Amino acid sequence: DAGITQSPRHKVTETGTPVTLRCHQTENHRYMYWYRQDPGHGLRLIHYSYGVKDTDKGEVSDGYSVSRSKTEDFLLTLESATSSQTSVYFCAISESIYGYTFGSGTRLTVV
Amino acid sequence: DAKTTQPNSMESNEEEPVHLPCNHSTISGTDYIHWYRQLPSQGPEYVIHGLTSNVNNRMASLAIAEDRKSSTLILHRATLRDAAVYYCIPERNTDKLIFGTGTRLQVFP
Numbered sequence: 001d002a003g004i005t006q007s008p009r010h011k012v013t014e015t016g017t018p019v020t021l022r023c024h025q026t027e028n029h030r031y032m033y034w035y036r037q038d039p040g041h042g043l044r045l046i047h048y049s050y051g052v053k054d055t056d057k058g059e060v061s062d063g064y065s066v067s068r069s070k071t072e073d074f075l076l077t078l079e080s081a082t083s084s085q086t087s088v089y090f091c092a093i094s095e096s097i098y099g100y101t102f103g104s105g106t107r108l109t110v111v
Numbered sequence: 112d113a114k115t116t117q118p119n120s121m122e123s124n125e126e127e128p129v130h131l132p133c134n135h136s137t138i139s140g141t142d143y144i145h146w147y148r149q150l151p152s153q154g155p156e157y158v159i160h161g162l163t164s165n166v167n168n169r170m171a172s173l174a175i176a177e178d179r180k181s182s183t184l185i186l187h188r189a190t191l192r193d194a195a196v197y198y199c200i201p202e203r204n205t206d207k208l209i210f211g212t213g214t215r216l217q218v219f220p
Contacts, residue, residue, distance in 0.1 A: 031207075033207065042196075042198070042211055042212040042213060043155065044210070045208075045209060048206070048207050050206055058207065059209065098145075098160060099160075100155070102155050
């Protein structure tokens, strides 16, 4: 979607390696979110941010960390990737709770 | 947290109306009801939201029961492009939305 970009779009990594996914926005929205989506589970919130350097945990935050040093960038890091973290990761932005805009997703495979 | 119940799947024929139900019996008085949909291989997209009265926009209509324990998303004329997973999300008056598993809508030509 216009205004939000996720990178990379696809990544294959080995178990135990660190991985960082990037979400970039050009909308200057305050809120940014990371979700993961797995078959049978829908979307689950990992972490979210409500401002620069202000972040909080979501439903499934174990094994993930985030950073937001600039309004436009929200990074999701897997410190030591595991096979259970194979998933599709979506970033979302919003100015308020009304109307999220989602990115196109990052498909991560941990082998 | 308000819990939702949606059918796992529904089917419709093209150009027919579709009524997607959602039960949220534990919703609080200040929770808005949000609907999002996710087309295949895409991120979710906002559809509509409402509090007490029925709401309409270019994509759909939202009918909210008088007791607010249920709502229905109405697609007036389904198209093949409306085939998606539809999520009903009661807002928890916080700064994040929690998605469930939604209803998968199939539309047949």
